Amino acid sequence: MSEKNNIVLIGMPGAGKSTLGIVLAKIVGYDFIDADLVIQNQCDKTLQKLLDACGPEGFIAVENQVLSDLKAERSVIATGGSAVYSDEAMKHLSEIGHVVYLQISYDELKSRLSDLQERGVVLKNGVGMSLHELFDERKPLYEKYAEVTVNVDDLTITAAARKVASALKGLVPEA
Ligand SMILES: Nc1ncnc2c1ncn2[C@@H]1O[C@H](COP(=O)(O)OP(=O)(O)O)[C@@H](O)[C@H]1O
Numbered sequence: 001m002s003e004k005n006n007i008v009l010i011g012m013p014g015a016g017k018s019t020l021g022i023v024l025a026k027i028v029g030y031d032f033i034d035a036d037l038v039i040q041n042q043c044d045k046t047l048q049k050l051l052d053a054c055g056p057e058g059f060i061a062v063e064n065q066v067l068s069d070l071k072a073e074r075s076v077i078a079t080g081g082s083a084v085y086s087d088e089a090m091k092h093l094s095e096i097g098h099v100v101y102l103q104i105s106y107d108e109l110k111s112r113l114s115d116l117q118e119r120g121v122v123l124k125n126g127v128g129m130s131l132h133e134l135f136d137e138r139k140p141l142y143e144k145y146a147e148v149t150v151n152v153d154d155l156t157i158t159a160a161a162r163k164v165a166s167a168l169k170g171l172v173p174e175a
Pocket residue numbers: 011012013014015016017018019020078081112115152155156157160
């Protein structure tokens with residue numbers, strides 16, 4: 001089926017793709033898929049172990065393959081923050097869904113960082129890469145693939161999910 005009946009969330013790590021995504025799925029009556037968990041299942045490894053084993057480029061290659069093969073209907077798909085490094089994957093996701101960029105400012109990213117330290121983030125330019133460099137490198141990529149952009153700074157998860165649903169009115173019949 002070629003109908004564009006999914007919602008694909010992209011954005012910085014900590015933007016709320018996974019937590020907001022499930023709330024959004026309930027608002028619009030869709031299923032929820034966290035692409036990170038699909039990768040974990042398919043590789044039988046935690047994301048951190050996969051990153052340690054494959055390195056950033058290897059992880060991106062695996063993520064690209066899994067996302068490019070992803071099949072979904074009427075689902076909110078939370079991607080990992082590094083999905084936008086994979087052009088093929090983003091092309092596929094844009095074909096099966098409306099791509100929503102959950103936009104946060106650098107300050108918001110920094111303030112959520114304490115929650116992120118335990119999880120792997122793909123640092124393409126090596127572990128010495130600063131958070132600001134990561135932000136500056138990723139921002140244009142999220143903008144490039146966004147069909148809809150929603151700023152979620154200073155919003156609760158529920159308020160942010162409602163804002164996304166409102167932004168999708170006219171594109172997603174159930175929103
Ligand atoms: N709108 C928000 N306000 C405050 N904290 C948030 C918000 N969205 C997400 N968080 C917190 O940020 C962390 C990362 O959220 P998560 O949904 O896993 O982001 P992502 O999947 O985009 O990396 C979690 O601890 C979550 O509770």
